[in-house]
């Protein structure tokens with residue numbers, strides 16, 4: 001299987017069309033949160049949820065997970081419903097993958113996941129239901145709580161781009177999904193995938209390192225010649 005064999009228009013040329021999704025990421029002002037995670041309360045918690053909402057709306061999460069960029073739309077973030085290929089479900093080589101229900105429903109959504117598991121999904125691409133709820137301090141499998149045999153999220157979830165967002169932004173998204181959205185009971189069939197849970201698609205050679213390489217690189221002004 002190669003990426004180019006996929007019929008997914010969002011990822012056929014460069015995996016996730018990072019330009020499409022990331023441009024908006026750079027525009028949101030950084031809030032002055034003193035801590036990440038789910039320990040905030042009162043006004044700080046409300047501000048964190050509002051910030052997470054801005055990021056979700058501006059990062060096209062709803063294009064795949066439901067509702068587009070309108071939190072009032074039917075199906076907001078409750079997972080693939082559209083029967084149209086490449087909108088909410090995808091053909092990746094021989095596999096069908098589907099955008100999951102991100103509302104905090106216990107049976108069909110993220111209800112049983114912690115905000116840290118959602119953070120770990122966005123930063124490291126680790127499937128929440130199959131990844132321990134722990135702080136991860138490495139990007140190397142087997143080190144620093146990074147699972148030795150990671151179960152990654154299916155393509156085309158664009159976590160390789162989102163992982164470069166600041167901690168506070170990823171925590172804010174997790175806070176919004178868990179505490180800012182009403183639970184909706186809507187079952188999305190599981191994604192299919194290769195036996196290595198996409199590990200061979202998410203090597204440093206293919207998706208680059210985290211943190212991102214320092215500026216300027218070979219493609220950027222002032223960087224070394226090719």
Ligand code: HEC
Pocket residue numbers: 010055056059060061062063064065097098099100101102109110118121122127128129152153154155156157158162173190191
């Ligand atoms: C291009 C389509 C696409 C976009 C855009 C997208 N996702 Fe996803 N997402 C997916 C797919 C497909 C899956 C299912 C992966 C799997 O089954 O392994 C997924 C899975 C997830 C999961 C794991 C849910 C679970 O129950 O395992 C989370 C969390 C998530 N996405 C959050 C987000 C957020 C937050 C955004 C926006 C910042 C976003 N996604 C944008 C396609 C997308």
